[in-house]
Amino acid sequence: MSEGSEIVGIAARGDGIASDGRHQPLTAPGDRLRADGGITRGPHHREPPCRHFPECGGCTLQHLDDASYATYLHDRVASALAQHGLSTEIRAPILSPPKTRRRATLHAERRGRQVLLGFTESKSHRLVDVYQCEILHPDLFALLQPLRGLLAAMLPRSRRADIHLTLADQGADILIKGVEADGLANAEALTSFAARHNLARLTIDEGLGPEPRWEPDPVTVTLGGVPVALPPGAFLQATQEGQDALSSAARGICEGAATVADLFAGLGTLSLIHAPKTKVYAAEASRDAVMSLKAAANAAQRPVFTDHRDLYRRPLTVEELNRFDAVILDPPRAGAQEQMRNLADAMPRIAYISCNPSTFSRDAAILCEGGYMLEWVQPVGQFRWSTHVELATSFRRQSSE
Known part of the structure; x- marks a missing residue:
């Protein structure tokens, strides 16, 4: 790669495109690629706000400022x-501003006694345990840690569960797919969790279709x-x-x-x-x-x-x-x-x-x-x-x- 090659654009999958035609991940327009393999940041390279970037696949372009991100979207269309x-x-x-996502699907799995909850890595199935998120609405993000506790008692060891989060008119709506929640103890745990966190609805899908376990008022x-x-x-x-x-x-x-x-x-x-x-x-x-x-x-x-x-x-x-x-x-x-x-x-x-x-x-x-x-x-x-x-x-x- 030639010394001083400049990143002139962003490819469809998010890699920077250098002036010599090569692709370099995690670069922004205006960055320069040094002969030693390092990167000299340019005016459009920002410090990613999330500690999980770039491992978490929820975001892949946090290192771009708004101007270069908007240009990327324009160029994708063109x-x-x-x-x-x-x-x-x-x-x-x-x-859309940061922290405004009102709908998202996360994944949960057990590693030993620990419950991991988050998004998968970019281009991987490996799960990133999320303790910070710059895209989720705060009302949804606040439920992640309590959900880890709820899932600890019912998450199977052999497979991953999907957690669908949505903000409805009445508040947070949660659908958990891939867990078994039979029995009085699980029923009481679900009811207690939903009431404590003022959920609009809590639904479980054990594989036969969604079954609401908590819905005080019709969700709209x-x-x-x-x-x-x-x-x-x-x-x-x-x-x-x-x-x-x-x-x-x-x-x-x-x-x-x-x-x-x-x-x-x-x-x-x-x-x-x-x-x-x-x-x-x-x-x-x-x-x-x-x-x-x-x-x-x-x-x-x-x-x-x-x-x-x-x-x-x-x-x-x-x-x-x-x-x-x-x-x-x-x-x-x-x-x-x-x-x-x-x-x-x-x-x-x-x-x-x-x-x-x-x-x-x-x-x-x-x-x-x-x-x-x-x-x-x-x-x-x-x-x-x-x-x-x-x-x-x-x-x-x-x-x-």
């Missing part, structure tokens, strides 16, 4: 688009001003700030639409953001999510028609799509390639929300080939200091004139 011959306005990324999450029942372990945007950014973008794209289709609707994050009289069709494959959204919309007297529908096996047809003024899509990481083919022949404006720039760009190319214009992309960094980037995007049918 690179993915370029691979499909696309370009457009890429807006300044919206970053407020979406678009409407409280929606939250099934245990249900998907929720990782931060409130990230949800607000994505919702604001989708609402702006659909402004003025009398009828909207929300595809891959989940609990209704993007179904309930519209004017109260907007007619919304919400399609989702998860039955629990569909039932929660239907009940919430009915209670709030919102004109939302829910459809329990697997859009991978049965995407909306062109005829169905043309009944709507606007379509919102928020598919899983695999994207929505089959649905794109029908959308490319339809006429509504489109708001596409994505958690994967690569599959989004593939889908976007199908729409653009069908006559749509990609107006802009709004990156959203709600998984702070990770290589994960969310997108909100706007498509409009190009004029035939």
Whole structure:
């Protein structure tokens, strides 16, 4: 490696890219690689705030300042688009602040008498026992040490348990998967733990499905001003700030639409953001999510028609799509390639929300080939200091004139 090579960018997986083309982990733009193998830090290299960095895989880019992290998210999007011959306005990324993650999955395992609870190492299955976290909401992080005590009596020695933490309207919601909690002693321990820490709900999944053991009041999450029942372990945007950014973008794209289709609707994050009289069709494959959204919309007297529908096996047809003024899509990481083919022949404006720039760009190319214009992309960094980037995007049918 040449002496004085400068880090000029960050690769997709987080390594620094030197001016001679080589990759160097844990470097920031402006760092210089010395001939002795050391690194001279540049103006964008910050001191990571967490003592578990870089071993913990919860964050991989804590050594970047906000400016270079935002540039990284921008470049991820631009690179993915370029691979499909696309370009457009890429807006300044919206970053969620530290300690705002309201949903996370941690792992627990026993080592001798000790219970380890945390995230796995980057590119490894080894568990890091977390005693500091700069991404989790403080109300969730405060439960980690008490959870170690609770799990000490019921954690199996031969396998790892998963701990799903979510902040609901009523407080912390915990789902523990992979433990056996039969018997009076375990029941009393769970009840005592939940009451002592004012949990909204405590659920155990021994392998046959979630079974709530503590839920004083029905657990909800407020979406678009409407409280929606939250099934245990249900998907929720990782931060409130990230949800607000994505919702604001989708609402702006659909402004003025009398009828909207929300595809891959989940609990209704993007179904309930519209004017109260907007007619919304919400399609989702998860039955629990569909039932929660239907009940919430009915209670709030919102004109939302829910459809329990697997859009991978049965995407909306062109005829169905043309009944709507606007379509919102928020598919899983695999994207929505089959649905794109029908959308490319339809006429509504489109708001596409994505958690994967690569599959989004593939889908976007199908729409653009069908006559749509990609107006802009709004990156959203709600998984702070990770290589994960969310997108909100706007498509409009190009004029035939």
